[in-house]
Amino acid sequence: MGGHGVIQRYREFLPVSEDTCIISLNEGNTPLIQSHNLVRALGGGFRLFVKYEGLNPTASFKDRGMTMAVTKAVENGVRAIVCASTGNTSASAAAYASRAGLVCVVLIPEGKISYGKMAQALIHGAKTIEVRGNFDDALDLVRELGTRDDIEIVNSINPFRIQGQKTAAFEVCDELGDAPDMHFLPVGNAGNITSYWTGYNEYRDAGKSTSLPMMMGWQAEGSAPIVKGHVITSPETVATAIRIGNPASWEQAVRASEESSGAIDCVSDDEILDAHRMLARTEGIFVEPASAAGIAGIVKSYARGGIPPESTVVVTVTGHGLKDPGIAIENAKASSVVVEPNIQSVLDAIGME
Numbered sequence: 494m495g496g497h498g499v500i501q502r503y504r505e506f507l508p509v510s511e512d513t514c515i516i517s518l519n520e521g522n523t524p525l526i527q528s529h530n531l532v533r534a535l536g537g538g539f540r541l542f543v544k545y546e547g548l549n550p551t552a553s554f555k556d557r558g559m560t561m562a563v564t565k566a567v568e569n570g571v572r573a574i575v576c577a578s579t580g581n582t583s584a585s586a587a588a589y590a591s592r593a594g595l596v597c598v599v600l601i602p603e604g605k606i607s608y609g610k611m612a613q614a615l616i617h618g619a620k621t622i623e624v625r626g627n628f629d630d631a632l633d634l635v636r637e638l639g640t641r642d643d644i645e646i647v648n649s650i651n652p653f654r655i656q657g658q659k660t661a662a663f664e665v666c667d668e669l670g671d672a673p674d675m676h677f678l679p680v681g682n683a684g685n686i687t688s689y690w691t692g693y694n695e696y697r698d699a700g701k702s703t704s705l706p707m708m709m710g711w712q713a714e715g716s717a718p719i720v721k722g723h724v725i726t727s728p729e730t731v732a733t734a735i736r737i738g739n740p741a742s743w744e745q746a747v748r749a750s751e752e753s754s755g756a757i758d759c760v761s762d763d764e765i766l767d768a769h770r771m772l773a774r775t776e777g778i779f780v781e782p783a784s785a786a787g788i789a790g791i792v793k794s795y796a797r798g799g800i801p802p803e804s805t806v807v808v809t810v811t812g813h814g815l816k817d818p819g820i821a822i823e824n825a826k827a828s829s830v831v832v833e834p835n836i837q838s839v840l841d842a843i844g845m846e
């Protein structure tokens with residue numbers, strides 16, 4: 494039943510036994526795409542690889558942690574799982590719950606998740622609750638629900654989520670032959686930066702890699718509690734996936750950045766949108782706005798001289814662009830042209846004789 498997902502592939506590093514019934518949708522093994530054009534556009538001098546996590550089964554990195562969390566929920570005999578979400582965790586939980594035959598309850602901030610993510614929760618049959626509040630309010634409610642012993646929380650406060658997500662760091666090392674020098678990624682609830690740092694450390698300790706990358710985490714300016722050093726009560730950003738004011742893995746994220754001599758910093762919505770368009774135009778890689786925060790972080794770090802020459806840099810782009818088609822159409826800064834059905838009209842429209 495496990496197929497070829499991340500648990501099967503990395504089971505020696507994960508808390509499963511021979512008897513564990515693995516719930517998988519063949520997640521993981523996502524492309525690590527070398528991106529020459531983007532580096533050239535910036536001015537050159539380093540090697541960049543994009544880890545395209547939008548190609549997971551529900552189109553985000555959350556599937557790596559969800560296969561683990563749902564597998565353990567089934568092993569523990571619960572009937573229902575619950576999560577708060579800005580959209581991707583709920584999409585993933587809904588899909589894996591369907592696969593496992595569990596009830597799924599998702600609490601999302603009213604009106605603040607993208608269209609694609611809402612479609613996923615609903616089509617998989619999750620009990621979908623819109624909370625009049627933000628993600629942090631929804632997570633508080635989930636923590637209360639989780640005190641019941643018939644419901645398992647599958648947010649990243651569930652340690653199995655972090656365990657599953659660390660497999661992305663293993664894949665990067667396996668593909669590059671060693672850890673990169675720097676790893677960029679967006680930060681919301683801060684589970685993923687925690688997971689990568691765990692994975693890189695475990696792989697090095699196991700002798701599978703020899704070094705550790707600097708962890709470079711990026712929040713959106715209007716939702717940057719870690720950068721500002723205090724909880725943000727009304728977080729705002731165009732990148733709704735990381736519209737989070739009180740991250741659950743705050744301390745772990747700070748530890749990852751400090752231990753790795755990296756940083757957690759922020760980028761503006763304009764920088765995020767420029768990076769969103771730039772990645773799509775230069776590399777053909779379409780991501781959702783939150784995922785572009787890591788790309789914007791590279792642009793910013795490079796401009797400051799923060800990427801040493803000859804470095805190998807990996808950036809995780811966490812979710813697929815089709816999650817949020819509305820933003821893409823707006824941010825394309827282009828529109829289609831309507832013509833009469835004859836060849837001259839088409840040639841005129843594309844500017845050819």
Ligand code: AN7
Binds near residue numbers: 553579581682811
């Ligand atoms: C595309 O789905 O928090 O720092 O509830 O969807 O590990 O939280 C999503 C987060 C980055 C941030 N990119 O990762 C949720 C949720 C995308 C995301 C993040 C999210 P974390």
